[in-house]
Amino acid sequence: MVQQAALLSPEALVAEFKKNGVTHIITIPDSETNYLYELMRVQPWLDVIPASREGETMAIAMGLSIAGKTPVCLIQNTGMMESGDSIRGMGLDSGLPLVLVVGYRGWTRHGITPDSAARYTEPFLQAFGLKYYLVEHDGDADRISLAFQDARATNRPVVVLVGDEYHGFNR
Amino acid sequence: MNAADAFRAFQKHREKAIVIVSGTSGRHWRGVSTNEKRDAALGGAMGHTTSACLGLALGLPGEKVCLFDSEGALQMNLGILTTIAGKQPKNFFHFLMDNECYATTGGQPVPNAQNVDYAGLAKSAGYAAAYHFDNLEDFSTNVGQILKQQGPVFISMKVKPEVENEPIGRRQRVAARSRAEVIHDLRQEIGIKVG
Incomplete structure (x- = not known):
């Protein structure tokens, strides 16, 4: 069985958040990011805002951005699809930069994706005209900085898909 | 109570609070407010003005943030009550103008319209305090004292519905600032520099 050469560590993601001046993470933890949640909670420079539904996260982010903060929405692809109206009205229509880090549930590298959450994820992003980057391991982590650059240059939401095929953040 | 009268009672105690309104009742605020640059239209997604x-309240802890929400919008995202309570923003005052219906679509009742205890929901969710008013006199008497409390505070008000039946395309539009103008004005007023 072919294994991925390297894994995406929570430390790499948190380091990218710090490098890009992130102040708040608005999140609903999912199975792909549960270890990340614990690591974020202990960072003194980062305020974690647990939300009750994913659509809240883009709206809370808009309020924070107006206040001059740098929020990130950390959700799963299933919740992203639930949030279409919020992505439209609070993300795209706000004219503010925003990075969404989205757990890519069901992602596989061989092209056969039994999970419909994965099958619809990229078509969903394309329908909204959202640019996205796939991050699978630590070697891809600098793509997160590219997402921040794009978001700031375009004043639009940009998505980072966390496609962690084999293990997620479950340890 | 009448929404415009409730806004006038609030205005006497507003001081420099940032005010956000939603719903059909909220449109009366424009004729009452004396500080448009601290009025922020943050609508745009169903039920998420509250979010x-x-x-905004978390990002601006030194500013008082007052939202005049509507019950139809709140019902679309009741979970926000727990999200707010979880963060306990001391500067957040969550008013709810409850007219028991979707006034903007013809007055159809919201689910269980006459029987929902919104103040009870907020208090149970973990707000620092919650109040309910069904008449203007009581609201006018108490609103000043409530605004001196530590948030998050929830203030539910029963207001008279002002139902619109005209198709949206035929309704008279009032010129309003764009989202970009609202953000620019508010940032300038508060002194936030970005980029």
């Missing part, structure tokens, strides 16, 4: 106001 945007939480973000």
Whole structure:
């Protein structure tokens, strides 16, 4: 069985958040990011805002951005699809930069994706005209900085898909 | 109570609070407000003005943030009550103008319209305090004292519905600032520099 050469560590993601001046993470933890949640909670420079539904996260982010903060929405692809109206009205229509880090549930590298959450994820992003980057391991982590650059240059939401095929953040 | 009268009672105690309104009742605020640059229209997604106001309150802990929500919008995202309570923003005042219906679509009742205890929901969710008013006199007497409390505070008000039946395309539009103008004005007023 072919294994991925390297894994995406929570430390790499948190380091990218710090490098890009992130102040708040608005999140609903999912199975792909549960270890990340614990690591974020202990960072003194980062305020974690647990939300009750994913659509809240883009709206809370808009309020924070107006206040001059740098929020990130950390959700799963299933919740992203639930949030279409919020992505439209609070993300795209706000004219503010925003990075969404989205757990890519069901992602596989061989092209056969039994999970419909994965099958619809990229078509969903394309329908909204959202640019996205796939991050699978630590070697891809600098793509997160590219997402921040794009978001700031375009004043639009940009998505980072966390496609962690084999293990997620479950340890 | 009448929404415009409730706004006039609030205005006497507003001081420099940032005010956000939603719903059909909220349109009366424009004729009452004396500080448009601290009025922020944060609508745009169903039920999520409340969430945007939480973000604003958390980002501006030194500013008082007052939202005049509507019960139809709140019912679309009741979970926000727990999200707000979880962060306990001391500067957040969550007013609810409850007219028991979707006034903007013809007055159809919201689910269980006459029987929902919104103040009870907020208090149970973990707000620092919650109040309910069904008449203007009591609201006018108490609103000043409530605004001196530590948030998050929830203030539910029963207001008279002002139902619109005209198709949206035929309704008279009032010129309003764009989202970009609202953000620019508010940032300038508060002294936030970005980029």
